[in-house]
Amino acid sequence: xxxxxxxxxxxxxxxxxxxxxxxxxxxxxxxxxxxxxxxxxxxxxxxxxxxxxxxxxxxxxxxxxxxxxxxxxxxxxxxxxxxxxxxxxxxxxxxxxxxxxxxxxxxxxxxxxxxxxxxxxxxxxxxxxxxxxxxxxxxxxxxxxxxxxxxxxxxxxxxxxxxxxxxxxxxxxxxxxxxxxxxxxxxxxxxxxxxxxxxxxxxxxxxxxxxxxxxxxxxxxxxxxxxxxxxxxxxxxxxxxxxxxxxxxxxxxxxxxxxxxxxxxxxxxxxxxxxxxxxxxxxxxxxxxxxxxxxxxxxxxxxxxxxxxxxxxxxxxxxxxxxxxxxxxxxxxxxxxxxxxxxxxxxxxxx
Numbered sequence: 640x641x642x643x644x645x646x647x648x649x650x651x652x653x654x655x656x657x658x659x660x661x662x663x664x665x666x667x668x669x670x671x672x673x674x675x676x677x678x679x680x681x682x683x684x685x686x687x688x689x690x691x692x693x694x695x696x697x698x699x700x701x702x703x704x705x706x707x708x709x710x711x712x713x714x715x716x717x718x719x720x721x722x723x724x725x726x727x728x729x730x731x732x733x734x735x736x737x738x739x740x741x742x743x744x745x746x747x748x749x750x751x752x753x754x755x756x757x758x759x760x761x762x763x764x765x766x767x768x769x770x771x772x773x774x775x776x777x778x779x780x781x782x783x784x785x786x787x788x789x790x791x792x793x794x795x796x797x798x799x800x801x802x803x804x805x806x807x808x809x810x811x812x813x814x815x816x817x818x819x820x821x822x823x824x825x826x827x828x829x830x831x832x833x834x835x836x837x838x839x840x841x842x843x844x845x846x847x848x849x850x851x852x853x854x855x856x857x858x859x860x861x862x863x864x865x866x867x868x869x870x871x872x873x874x875x876x877x878x879x880x881x882x883x884x885x886x887x888x889x890x891x892x893x894x895x896x897x898x899x900x901x902x903x904x905x906x907x908x909x910x911x912x913x914x915x916x917x918x919x920x921x922x923x924x925x926x927x928x929x930x931x932x933x934x935x936x937x938x939x940x941x942x943x944x945x946x947x948x949x950x951x952x953x954x955x956x957x958x959x960x961x962x963x964x965x966x967x968x969x970x971x972x973x974x975x976x977x978x979x980x981x982x983x984x985x986x987x988x989x990x
Contacts, residue, residue, distance in 0.1 A: 657704070657708065660689065660690075660693045661693060661697065662708050662711070662712070663690060663693070664690060664693040664694045664697055665697075665700060665704075665705065665708045665709075666708065666709070666712050667679070667690065667694070668694060669705065669709060680757070727746060731743055731746060757828070758825075758828035758829050758831060758832035759788050759824075759828045761832055761835065762785070762788070762789075762828065762831055762832070763788070763789060763790070763793070767793065767796050767797055767800065770785070770789075770793075770797060771797060771800055771801075773785065773831055773834070774786070774797060774801070774809070775801075775805075779805075779808050779809055779812045780812055780815070780816075781827055782809045782812070783809050783810075783812035783813045783815070783816055784816060784819060784823075784824060784827050785827070785831070786798070786809060786813060787813055787816055788824065788828070798810065847877075848877070848880045848881055848884050849884055851881050851884070852881050852884030852885045852886075853884075855867070855881065855885050856885055856886060856887060856963075856966060857963055857966075859956075859959055860887075860959060863885075863887075867881065867882065886966065886969075886970075886980070887962070887966060888915065888919060888924055888927050888962035888963075888965060888966060889922075889923035889924050889926075889927055890927075891927040891930055891931065891965075891969075892926055892927055892930040893981065894980045894981050895930075895969070895978075895980070895981065896978070896979070896981060897930075897933075897934040898934075899972075899978040900930075900931055900934035900935055901934070901935050901936075902972065902977065902978060903965070903968055903969055903972060903978070904931070904935060904939075906968040906971070906972065907964060907965055907968050908964070911961045911964045911965075912943070912961070912965070913943065913946045913947060913950055914950065914953050914957055914958060914960075914961035915928075915958065915961035915962045915964070915965050916928050916931065916932070916943060916947050917946075917947040917950040917951075917953045917958070918953040918955070918957070918958025918959070918961060918962065919958065919962060920947075924962070932944065
């Protein structure tokens with residue numbers, strides 16, 4: 640005679656008939672219980688709402704129903720060979736960087752769509768020089784929200800690039816953002832993202848002033864002076880901006896923190912360093928040489944002075960090439976974030 644109770648001898652009940660919404664709620668709940676990171680924010684707002692309401696309306700499911708739903712879900716996943724993004728917005732995001740910006744902009748405009756996803760994620764990925772015009776073009780209150788949504792190092796860099804008075808107003812406005820709602824932050828992000836989408840694609844990432852400045856940085860001094868003289872006659876304002884963008888050997892004392900000199904010197908080949916120092920002994924270039932020698936160990940500076948004396952007269956071409964190599968080392972360290980160039984005196988906010 641069997642010891643099993645009558646209930647234990649009954650077959651397990653068949654899984655309940657569930658709608659697709661109920662099954663989706665079960666799968667999401669199961670994944671969350673298992674600790675999975677479910678990116679529900681990628682769903683349209685309407686579907687997020689439907690899913691939330693469905694989960695709120697359900698109480699529990701038995702083990703057999705859970706097993707049946709999970710097995711069905713797994714079978715559907717295994718049967719999928721390839722999936723495509725929904726709509727033109729998803730297709731454009733999938734093809735970003737693989738089709739020309741001009742084609743992407745035209746398709747986006749024709750379809751009346753913007754880039755999907757979290758707008759603040761796009762904004763955080765922008766370089767400072769692109770975020771700065773946004774802040775300058777918005778109200779103090781909106782600028783405070785923008786800074787608050789960035790990481791602290793990026794926000795500090797932006798504050799340093801703003802005029803002092805504007806930076807102080809924005810900093811104070813941050814103290815007033817305690818009552819700003821998530822919806823308002825989202826609207827601001829969407830508005831800024833739409834501004835990005837509305838901009839026509841450009842062939843060059845850098846501004847004209849930056850491109851000309853970079854070219855002249857590596858030009859011979861005679862060529863650089865001749866070009867700047869011509870620019871003065873053609874467009875004095877543009878020439879002035881180019882001069883501010885130029886960073887050459889002569890600008891080292893005003894742009895380099897003395898504490899960074901040893902780090903820079905280590906990046907330059909010894910023979911190249913000696914050629915640059917030996918070639919630059921007079922005028923502004925001589926001041927830069929003295930600045931470099933004055934901000935390193937006395938022993939190393941004395942050794943370099945002896946090497947400069949032994950080097951004798953350096954050919955102009957070799958000297959300028961050596962000085963350009965030092966500037967290239969400075970630029971590489973700056974790009975790597977290991978040093979930071981100081982602002983020019985004319986760029987400082989007047990007191």
